[in-house]
Amino acid sequence: MGLIESGLLQKKPLKPVSWLLNYSRKYSLWTFQWGLACCAIEMGAALAGPRYDVMRLGVIPFPASPRQADLVVVSGTVTDKMAPSVLRLYEQMPDPKYVISMGSCANCGGPYWDSYSVTKGIDQIIPVDVYVPGCPPRPEALMEAIVILQQRIQNEGVGNDELRQRWRGEHILVD
Amino acid sequence: MTTTEIPGSPDFEIDPRALTPLADQRLDIELQSEDMVLNIGPQHPATHGTLRVVVRLDGERVVSADPVIGYMHRGYEKLTEYRTYPQVTTLINRIDWLSSFANEVPFIHAAERIMGVEAPPRAEWIRTALTELSRIATFILFLGEMGLQVGAITPAFYGFRDREHVLNLIEAVTGGRFHPNFNRIGGIKDDLPAGWINETRRVMGLMLESCDQFEDLVAGNEIFQARTRGCGIIPADVGAAYGVSGSNLRASGVDWDLRRDGQPYLAYRELDWKVFTHPDGDTFARYWVRLQETREAIRMVLQILDGLPAGPVMAKVPRIIKVPAGEAWVNTENPLGEMGYYVISKGATGPFRVKIRTASFSNVSILPWLLKGVYVPDVVTILAGLYFILGDIDR
Ligand code: SF4
Numbered sequence: 001m002g003l004i005e006s007g008l009l010q011k012k013p014l015k016p017v018s019w020l021l022n023y024s025r026k027y028s029l030w031t032f033q034w035g036l037a038c039c040a041i042e043m044g045a046a047l048a049g050p051r052y053d054v055m056r057l058g059v060i061p062f063p064a065s066p067r068q069a070d071l072v073v074v075s076g077t078v079t080d081k082m083a084p085s086v087l088r089l090y091e092q093m094p095d096p097k098y099v100i101s102m103g104s105c106a107n108c109g110g111p112y113w114d115s116y117s118v119t120k121g122i123d124q125i126i127p128v129d130v131y132v133p134g135c136p137p138r139p140e141a142l143m144e145a146i147v148i149l150q151q152r153i154q155n156e157g158v159g160n161d162e163l164r165q166r167w168r169g170e171h172i173l174v175d
Numbered sequence: 176m177t178t179t180e181i182p183g184s185p186d187f188e189i190d191p192r193a194l195t196p197l198a199d200q201r202l203d204i205e206l207q208s209e210d211m212v213l214n215i216g217p218q219h220p221a222t223h224g225t226l227r228v229v230v231r232l233d234g235e236r237v238v239s240a241d242p243v244i245g246y247m248h249r250g251y252e253k254l255t256e257y258r259t260y261p262q263v264t265t266l267i268n269r270i271d272w273l274s275s276f277a278n279e280v281p282f283i284h285a286a287e288r289i290m291g292v293e294a295p296p297r298a299e300w301i302r303t304a305l306t307e308l309s310r311i312a313t314f315i316l317f318l319g320e321m322g323l324q325v326g327a328i329t330p331a332f333y334g335f336r337d338r339e340h341v342l343n344l345i346e347a348v349t350g351g352r353f354h355p356n357f358n359r360i361g362g363i364k365d366d367l368p369a370g371w372i373n374e375t376r377r378v379m380g381l382m383l384e385s386c387d388q389f390e391d392l393v394a395g396n397e398i399f400q401a402r403t404r405g406c407g408i409i410p411a412d413v414g415a416a417y418g419v420s421g422s423n424l425r426a427s428g429v430d431w432d433l434r435r436d437g438q439p440y441l442a443y444r445e446l447d448w449k450v451f452t453h454p455d456g457d458t459f460a461r462y463w464v465r466l467q468e469t470r471e472a473i474r475m476v477l478q479i480l481d482g483l484p485a486g487p488v489m490a491k492v493p494r495i496i497k498v499p500a501g502e503a504w505v506n507t508e509n510p511l512g513e514m515g516y517y518v519i520s521k522g523a524t525g526p527f528r529v530k531i532r533t534a535s536f537s538n539v540s541i542l543p544w545l546l547k548g549v550y551v552p553d554v555v556t557i558l559a560g561l562y563f564i565l566g567d568i569d570r
Contacts, residue, residue, distance in 0.1 A: 036225055037247060037566055038272035038354065049335035082225060082246045111266055114257065115250040135354065 019154075025070070026153040027058030029098075029146070032069035034089065036076030039103035039136045043075040046139030057146055066092045071149070073142070074126075075102035077112060078119040090126045098153070100145050101128045104135045111135065210238055215554065225565055226539070230546065230554065237554060240546035242539050247569040255529040260286055260360060260496050263526065267516075268354045270533060271567040273316065274309040274510045276302075276345065279358040281505040282529070284440055285518040286360050289501040290492075296442075298362040298488040303441040304375075304479045305345060305357070307472040311382060312341040312353070313510040314469040317562050318389040321462055324559035325402045330393050337385040340378045347371055360496055362489035372480050379473050386470050394462060403458040407545055407557035410456060417544070418537030421512025423561060426464040427456035433508035440507055446478050458560035465562070497524055511535055511567055531570055535563035 031054075035043055046052045047061040054061060063069045066089045078086055090099070101122055104110030109120030122128065129152065130145045215228040225246035231238045251270060255263050267282055268275040280302060287294065294302070319334015342352045347368055349355030357364050393399050409419065411427040424431060432450040434443040451467040453460035498520040506515030512534025521527040538561050546554055 038269055041272060041353070045335055045339070048331065049339065050332050051336060051339050077247065077249055079246060079248060081248070111269065112249050112254065115254055117248050117250045136352070138352065 022154045022156055025096075026150040029059045029071045029150070030063045030069045031059050031061045032063055032066050032072045032089075032093070033061060034072050034074045034086065036074070036078060036082065037103075037105065039075035039105065042136040042139055043073055043102060043142060046142045047073075049139070052139045052143060054143060054146065057143065057150070059146055066090075067094065069093050070096070071098045071100065071146075073100045073102055074106045074122050075142075077103075077105040077110070078122050079117050080119055081117070083119045083122075083125055086122060087125045096156075098129045098149055099126055100130045100132060100142070100149065102132045102142055102145070103137060104133060107131050107133060213551075215558075226558075226563070226568065228542065228546075228554070228558070230551075232551065235550050237546050237549050237551070240543050240554070242542045244536075244539070244568050247565040249566070249570065251570045252529060252531060255526055257525070259524045260498060260526065263529070264358055265354075265356050267531070268356055269566060270531065270570060271509060271511055271514070271535070271564045272353065273313040273564055274306075275351075275354050276305045276309040276349070276357065277507070277509045278514065279356070280306055280441065281507040281514055282516045282518065283358045283360060284507075285503040285505040285516050286498055286520075286526075288503040288505065289498050289518065289520050290360065290496075292361045292490050292492055294362045294490055295487050296484045297366075297486045298490075300442045300479055300483050301348075301363055301367060301488065302358065303443065303446075304476055304483075305348065305355070306441065307475050307479070308341055308345055309353075310472045310510045311469055311476070312338050312345070314465045314472070315341065315382070315385065317465055318386075318393065318462070318469065321559055322393045322399070324555050325399060327393070327396075327399070330389065333385065333388065333392075337382065340381055344371070344375055344378055347374070359489065359492075360498075361492040362487070364489075366488050372483075375476065375480055379477055382473050383470065386466060386473070390466060394459075394466060400459060402553075402556055403462065403560065404455070406458045406553050407549065407560060408455070408457045409541065409545065413544065414456070414541065417541040419512070419541055420534050420537060421508065421510070422464045422468060423461055423512065423538055425450065425452045426460035428452050428454045433506060433513055437506060437508065440505070442479065443475075445482070446475050448475050448478075458556055461560045461562070495524065497522065498526070506532065509534055511562065511564060512538060533567045533570060535565075535567035536570075539563050539568055 031047065033043060033047060047054050047059070066072065072090065072093065074086060090097070101107050105112065105118070106122050109118050112118040113120060119125070130149050132141050132145045134141055211232045213230050213232055215230060227243040227246065228240055229243060230240045251266055254266055258266060263282065264279050267278050270278050315338045316334045319330045319332070322330030345355060346352050348371060349357040409423065409427050411429050414424050414427045415429065430450060430452050435450060448471050451464050451471070453464050500520055500522045502517070502519045504515060504517045506513055513532065514534055515532035517530040518526050519528045545557060549557065
């Protein structure tokens, strides 16, 4: 957020100001689709399919590059070969950034918990905000995750220190 | 990359296509243009997952292309050694995730063949219906998405919209939208739910309309034809030599379909249907063949609904499945091409070794040959037209 870098928000902002900033942030979530495996198709159905139409929640699923994204949905199996790219992509995103881990594979390895080539959980490499369990989770579950994430964004502090502290928070599990 | 392709190595051979006329060469000395290496993927919408294609470009033209696979390698063949037979079906659902039901069938058939069990006819017919439904779901998505890859975003939404109807049908029977895990050794888990047959008839009507719509909207579109006709031509002999199978090969004019020509499986011999081929072998031909095959699959499902035999859906099998020692090879016609399982059993509750032959792996192995000399925008069209699934390549 440019406001923070400019120093205008160095102090703790007034409540209405942070409410307004969070409100606008949560309804313009640019979402980068990091679709890796089967779950990517469900994510496609949720984010691009007309039946679920995620744009009505204020999510814009077509950023051209991770540099324009606020939220990344990692959906599918992360293999050890892929893991460095996931990390690199995450590091390219500007702060504040959020991660949804979609599907058992991204959460913990899923059906490949004893495979030699699968990374068991992307939370080993990047911090995760919301976990969506399921193999694959239904598109509705992903949308619930987005709504929960929006509630979290609404309640966040906006001051410089508070954003830096963000990762002390709890993970959320959609159930 | 072989040494003949590395500039500077003693046996480097210049691609004849890269040899330019004299005037160009003189210009080259002034501009000293170098090959540019471009990475397509590992995360690119046209690659349906995480395929990485490293292309060397001379201007806009591809000098060489190397698919880098393995980003989705999940070690299925090793994992099957640690799982029991019912657990293996859960895994192999996820190989080709767009048509999961079709994946289960060859493996279950192989296990049944070793055990000497035969599924009752009703179970085989329901399996056929679900296999064809997953074929429709897969192809409808392709028919829509192909528009997206040549620059028209609207058809993709229609594809996703119409696919949902078919997924609902599969979900009503199996409980899973696209990982059904519904086959058991000796039959299927449950009979059809009440009202499913009528609902399927209605949805098949919708799907036929949707096929007509895609024919008008995409296949009949002049711009689409200009982009895809003559783009990525696979001659029949080259395709067969690389092991290309399924609709990709039929689009090159080879009249070969395992449902008709392979080992008899499911109920295909009792249905009335046709195999479509196209002489051109280009991306448009592949689109056209898949469009016709979707229609044919719809016709097959309708016939199955009319002729569904009565009876049980499960043969008598022991509660704990132990497959006696033996081997079986079963290959079937999956939506993406030929899929086969070679199962070796040593008499335990799980297989000793499973070799999986997947269609996409052979289909993308033609890429280095196919992409040589094409222009960059065509790369995406060709990739999308081959229609592969990453789980199906890397397993
Ligand atoms: S969680 Fe299941 S559906 Fe999702 S990518 Fe993993 S295996 Fe596929």
